[in-house]
Amino acid sequence: GAGVSQSPSNKVTEKGKDVELRCDPISGHTALYWYRQSLGQGLEFLIYFQGNSAPDKSGLPSDRFSAERTGGSVSTLTIQRTQQEDSAVYLCASSPQGNRGNTIYFGEGSWLTVV
Amino acid sequence: DAKTTQPTSMDCAEGRAANLPCNHSTISGNEYVYWYRQIHSQGPQYIIHGLKNNETNEMASLIITEDRKSSTLILPHATLRDTAVYYCIVGRQSTGANNLFFGTGTRLTVIP
Numbered sequence: 001g002a003g004v005s006q007s008p009s010n011k012v013t014e015k016g017k018d019v020e021l022r023c024d025p026i027s028g029h030t031a032l033y034w035y036r037q038s039l040g041q042g043l044e045f046l047i048y049f050q051g052n053s054a055p056d057k058s059g060l061p062s063d064r065f066s067a068e069r070t071g072g073s074v075s076t077l078t079i080q081r082t083q084q085e086d087s088a089v090y091l092c093a094s095s096p097q098g099n100r101g102n103t104i105y106f107g108e109g110s111w112l113t114v115v
Numbered sequence: 116d117a118k119t120t121q122p123t124s125m126d127c128a129e130g131r132a133a134n135l136p137c138n139h140s141t142i143s144g145n146e147y148v149y150w151y152r153q154i155h156s157q158g159p160q161y162i163i164h165g166l167k168n169n170e171t172n173e174m175a176s177l178i179i180t181e182d183r184k185s186s187t188l189i190l191p192h193a194t195l196r197d198t199a200v201y202y203c204i205v206g207r208q209s210t211g212a213n214n215l216f217f218g219t220g221t222r223l224t225v226i227p
Contacts, residue, residue, distance in 0.1 A: 004158075035217070043159065043202070043217035091158055103149070106158030 004107035025094030137203030
């Protein structure tokens, strides 16, 4: 597709269950980002992938959070043993190499509700 | 990466220019200033970016002070659809670990 695609768009899960959120970046973009946004809050950086380099995981809030990016394209963010405070919209973004540099393109987000 | 400071909220009359300030006093020489906006319930949208010179595109103008410690995003003729949260962020333009840190932004409300 033309833009960053995320799925599911909405997810309601029970506390303690694991969830997987998927991101399909724009074709050819080498950088991929995950952010989290709680209601009424700013964007919180989670993790960053750039090409074949080791990902920057400095924003992951706990070891219940992990992410992988297979084949330099699709990424999956996994939250284990979900807690109510994990409820937020999880935004994926990608950016190209080249002179647009840090111009990043966001998906519409996956809205997670933990009940 | 440098942190930024923005007012929490601003109002602007429809049809008037909206001037959104941003302070980035610790910006380093190789860091760009980027502006994004987020309309309610949507993903953030890129607006404009710059290094030293003022920039203009179809959406907005970016004015960066000579010492690069602050900048202003200008929406020349604000419309109701410009009501959004506007994020000013700084980051390096490189292929390294150049993640971007968003703050809480400025909530711009365009008033009819």
